[in-house]
Amino acid sequence: MLLKLLKYEIKSSYGRFIVAFSVYIIIAAVLMTFFREYETVTTAALIFGMVALTVITFLTIFTRYNRNLYGNEGYLMFTLPIDSKVVLASKLISAFIWTVTLAIIIVPSIMALNLNYSESNIIKETYKYFEKNKVYTILFGIEYLINIFRSVLVIYFSISISKLHIWKKFSVLAGFGTYFIIEVVSSIPTFVFKNVAEAAKTTAGFSVLVKNYSINYISVRCIFDLLIFIVLFFLTAYLLNNKTSLK
Incomplete structure (x- = not known):
């Protein structure tokens, strides 16, 4: 199906x-x-x-x-x-x-x-950056994909919340409020770990990470976004099953 x-x-x-x-x-x-x-x-x-x-x-x-x-x-x-x-x-x-x-x-x-x-050596410098930060780059890519799924689901959930019949004339405000609250909660790891990742600029302008803590930060972000995604998935499914108000 x-x-x-x-x-x-x-x-x-x-x-x-x-x-x-x-x-x-x-x-x-x-x-x-x-x-x-x-x-x-x-x-x-x-x-x-x-x-x-x-x-x-x-x-x-x-x-x-x-x-x-x-x-x-x-x-x-x-x-x-x-x-x-x-x-x-x-x-x-x-x-x-x-x-x-x-x-x-x-x-x-x-x-x-x-x-x-x-600059003509942009590809070479990109490869060097990847070699120096391979684990971080891979984790960042994974976190980026999870974040896309989470962001889309946040909008879906906010739309479903805004359609609840209890809001009546305040449906748009309820949707935006829900989105804002979830995004604030999602930013908690950023505030908690804001000082653990440092970077140094190379001559080509690439940022090279100089602390291993940054990998831990991305890992925390992955786990946190994944947890939010799982919770929102089941909450949105519940709303679709039980609280749908069609217009």
Whole structure:
């Protein structure tokens, strides 16, 4: 059932993503092919495009969740004999797929800008940085992926909270308040361990970590974000099962 829901979720939302991604790729290709010598214009346009593409991607993800579960489609969705955890999992996996696709498009754009307008040894310096901070870089990548899942689920949970019938006219405020509270709680490790990680700048501008405590900090962040994700997953599933108020 999860695969069927995931297939339906992707088919229902891929059109907007394909258009947005294609437009950005075409514009980026034109800029890097015909306007490469105009560094300022090309860089500004690509950065603006990356930001716009990111906003469109996440706005579509969250709008899809809201409309599919709390709009007209919700009347059909909640009549199906499907566990809410499966429904929620399909939403999260779909969001992850589109987020990864976004990264696959944006990362090469950043690399192209660096290769064309930065120092020629940028790749060599990047490799050196990875070699010196291999464990930290891997942990940071893992924490980044967990953080994406957690951030998406925080929005999903906030939307579900805002749809509770007890809020009536204050649904938007309840959603934003929920999001703010969770983000404050999520930042606890940052405040507690804010002084344990130090860095030194190299001549190429890369930050090289000089304390092993920073690895412990990232590990704590991973565990903390994972715990928040697990708790919010079951709370959101509970709300979908028992407290859904369709409009």
